[in-house]
Amino acid sequence: MNRTSLTAALVAVPTAALALSGCVAKADLAASGGPLTVTSDATTCQVSTAKATSGTLAFTVTNKGPQITEFYLLADDALRIVGEVENIAPGASRTLTVVAQPGNYFTLCKPGMIGQGVGKAAFTVTGDTVAITGEDAEQKQQAVTLYAAFVKDQTAQLLPAVRSFTEDYAAGRDDAARAAFPKVRAYYERIEPIAEALGDLDPRIDYREVDAKAEGLDWTGFHRIEKDLWVPAKDAKNSDDSPAWKDWEPSTPQQRVTHASALVADVQQLYDYVHGNDFATSLNEQGVAGLSNGAISLLDEVATTKITGEEDWWSGTDLYDFAANVEGSKMAFSLVRDFTLSKGDAGKKLVAEIDKGYAALEKSLADHGSAERGFTTFADLTDADKRALIDDINALAEPLSKLTTTILG
Structure with a gap:
């Protein structure tokens, strides 16, 4: 995940004709x-x-x-x-x-x-x-309203999924917890910038071990649990003195309960926020520019950590996060697509380039599996695989970076 502040970032869905309710x-x-x-x-x-x-x-x-x-x-x-x-x-x-x-x-x-x-x-x-x-302002408000509905829906699925996942983890049902881990995280990864805008909530939910140590924070959340579920091997790479094992031991049963309860509480806080007035006010203040910024920031998430294998270090399930970030980014773009098209030839050209970029990236990702069938672990990707994905990310990032200025122009 991107550790920079993303207070203006939002997200949304794949293209195709979306109707704005009420127009x-x-x-x-x-x-x-x-x-x-x-x-x-x-x-x-x-x-x-x-x-x-x-x-x-x-x-x-x-x-x-x-x-x-x-x-x-x-x-x-x-x-x-x-x-x-x-x-x-x-x-x-x-x-x-x-x-x-x-x-x-x-x-x-x-x-x-x-x-x-x-x-x-x-x-x-x-x-x-x-x-x-309909009035332009009305249509823009409907786009923001649909995004709010999407975020609330994702958190409404995330919360019970996290409860079930952490119950398995706390009870020592590790096979079930490992199977659920990447699928549960997808709900979060599609809307990650929302939590990143809430102070230390995202660090509590989704910080990697190295980030928590660098900032002197207690390490909690998904990745703390991940390390218990995929205990690092003691080998030449991960010896007793390696960062993977230094000052760390697998959690006791009581510690597992503590980690599980903390993650549920933090996700509950996220759920409560997106179902409250402060979230609605924030979305309305940012408007459609927030949606386009969200599309950009979620692709940045892919480029900075998912494609490097640094996110899900222990499980190697980075491609699940990769796919969810792309889904979230494309969702945001879909809600501002019509506004971009209305900007004349330049807007139409930009939409065509972005559509092409998403299609190419999705095709490359599909070569390595899907959320339903399962993705290749990151360690099994060849250098050529990674290079192809990076090239597709860069090809999409260039036109996508122009989205907000085009909409506001």
């Missing part, structure tokens, strides 16, 4: 065959139809479950949030209105507003592309 379409309301209704309960998320015509769609969501819930319309990667409505109390109904472009989507409900949700189902929009009108 007005030039076309008539979508002829979807009647109102779209959603029934949410503890285990299901039933949508009245799985197809609609492009245009303005209104989903009326009724909560028949015992917990407060929320409803999402997700893009085809099941990660980007096209629209969401939250805080639907038991017995209550709320409506989500979006301008939906042709494409493939998913619907999802999230009882308790935490975790991965229930009832994810495919949803298809057919028809012609719909032009979106």
